[in-house]
Amino acid sequence: MKHFEANFDGLVGPTHNYAGLSFGNVASQNNAALISNPKAAAKQGLQKAKALADLGLIQGILAPQERPDLYTLRRIGFSGTDANVLQQAALKTPALLNACCSASSMWTANAATVSPSADTRDGKLHFTPANLVDKLHRSIEPITTGRILTATFNDPHYFHHHNHLPEHNSFGDEGAANHTRLCKEYGHAGVELFVYGQEATNPNALKPKKYPARQTLEASMAVARLHQLDDENCVFIQQNPEVIDQGVFHNDVIAVGNQNVLFYHEQAFLNTNNKLDEIRRKLDSELYFIEVPTAQVSINDAVKSYLFNTQIVTLPSGDMAIIAPTDCQENPAVNAYLNELLTLNTPIKQVKYFDVKQSMQNGGGPACLRLRVAMNQDELAAVNQHTLLTDALFNRLNIWVDKHYRDRLSTQDLADPQLIIESRTALDELSQIMKLGSVYQFQR
Template sequence: MKQFEANFDGLVGPTHNYAGLSFGNVASLNNAAQKSNPKAAAKQGLKKAKALADLGMVQGMLAPQERPDIYTLRRIGFCGSDAQVLEQAYKQAPALLNACCSASSMWTANAATISPSADTADGKLHFTPANLVDKLHRSIEPETTGNILKAIFNNEQYFSHHQHLPEHASFGDEGAANHTRLCQAYGDKGLELFVYGQHATNPDAIKPKRFPARQTLEASQAVARLHGLDESTTVFMQQNPDVIDQGVFHNDVISVGNQNVLFYHEQAFLNTESAFDEIRRKLDGDIHFVKVPTAQVGILDAVKSYLFNTQIITLPSGEMAIVAPTDCQENPAVHAYLQELVTLGTPIKEVKYFDVKQSMQNGGGPACLRLRVAMNEQELAAVNQGALLTDELFTSLNAWVEKHYRDELSNADLADPQLLIESRTALDELTQIMKLGSVYRFQK
């Protein structure tokens, strides 16, 4: 039976804007209050997704969330008509309005943690939406994320969906941004690597001093239990708190894996060698640990270019390639390293560059834009086919973006009642294009 790793990219939403909401995310903070271009952002993401589909990869799309989130604004005390709610929030609590207008669901690496059927006790593919409790603008996503995932992976014979973890700091869960799966082939039983920032219930444990550690060990362990993972095929590693304090807010900003390759910065983890020894013991077959030395690429350059927020993909030829933002090409140290990397004899043989600057400026690179789902051909056939990217869907989505999205958006525009109408109209049409049913509250 054929095996695949599908990438489901997040469609950039109509309210894509730069509000600087993510404390600890240097790029997000540095570009706060700039005007954004939602139309360009959505088309950049679609172009990247289509390029991977054209390479022979299985490529899907995930719908954005409804924004502005009027329901949350009402829940925290703003009232009246939708227009009045937006006006009150803009005048009285603009930061809360910004949070309820964030299009951050585009970064689907944070949407959920996925465990393939080859790894789980019941032989099903498991999904747990991330609760994202560390950031207000992201903590309002999990319910709709779950609805969208259930609409796409909607066959109970193959797919098992869990509720997001309890909404408490001890269970801070940021999804696949802190999880990677190592294996020899996608259909083999793999090793699931969970990377956490702190041990929340141990007050004496090492943790960052400046920026928050968003992923907890407790959350990672809970997801592993929910997914029926075996102790022999799971490893829990702690991220280096010093790099979190330098702007490495998720593990996928400092390391990325694919099959039997783990590409990482030498400062990425605590207790690196002991954890790597555990991986070697638990993973059948060869493993390639590809270390990027600080002497060649410093943490600042890694964060600025998002060298590790790249995708490593296995091409139909069997060779691996890195999908990198053009920011890596423009950074002298990073570009020099990548040119050398493809000559080092690792499975990574090629680098492909894509312009995703609208996403990069808000703190997310190519790997943030995708959720990885390893599956076999029966499971792929059970997926809602309306979410899989074909030439026809690509054309339809580009036309949809052209019809509904603005070319420019400022923070002041978020209070415009017309933007809410435009967003709801667009999303209602999108659910028909992608055959999602009623996944949004305004459709109920």
């Protein structure tokens, strides 16, 4: 049976804006209050997804969340008509309004952790939505995320969906942004790498001093249990607290893996050599550990360019390619390193650059925009086929974006009651295009 890795990219929502909500995410904070272009952002994301489909890869789309999130605003005491709720929040708690208008669900690397059937004891694909408790604007996502994932991977014979973890900092879970999988072939049992920032229940454990460690060891271990993974399928690695304090808020800002390749920065982890030995021991296969030296690429350059928030994909030819933002091409040190990488004896033979600046300015690169799902052909056939990117769906979604999205949005515009109508109208039509059913609260 044929096996492969599919990418499900998050469709950028109609309220894409730069509110600078993510403390610890340098790009998000530095670009706060810029004017955003939701239409351009959505089209950049679609173009990147279409380019991967054109390369012969399986590419899907995950729907955005409903924003503004008036239900959260009502939970915290605002009342009256929808317009009144929005205007009261803008007047009295503008920061909370900004949080309830965030389009950050576009970064589906944070949507969930996924374990393929080759690794799990029950032979099913497992999904656990991330609880994202560290950031208010993301902590309101998990319930709708679960609905969208269930509507996308909708056959219980093949797919096992879990609830998100308890909403407490001890179980802070940021999803696949802190998880990667190494394997010989996608259909073979692999080793799942869970990267955590701190051990929350150990007061003596190392943790960052400036920025929060969003992923806990406790959360990673809980997901591994839920997904029915054996100890031999798991390696738990602590992210270097010093690089978190330099703006590396997720592991996918400092490391990325694909099949038998782990691409990481010299300063990415603690106890690196021992952990690499553990991977070698548990995955009896040829491995390529590509360590990027600080002398060639500083942490600052890695964060600015999102060198490690690239995708490493296996092309139909069997070669691997890096899918990078144009920011990597524009950074002299990173560009020089990538050019050198192509001359080394590794499976990575190409680098392809894409303009995703609307996402990059808010703190997310190409890898943030996708959720990886290793699957076989039977599982792919069981996916909601209306979520898989074809030429027809690509064209229809572009027409849908042109019809519903603004090409200019400031944080002040978030208080516009018309934005509620525009967003709900767009999402109601999208749920029909993608045959999702009633995944949004306003539809229920």
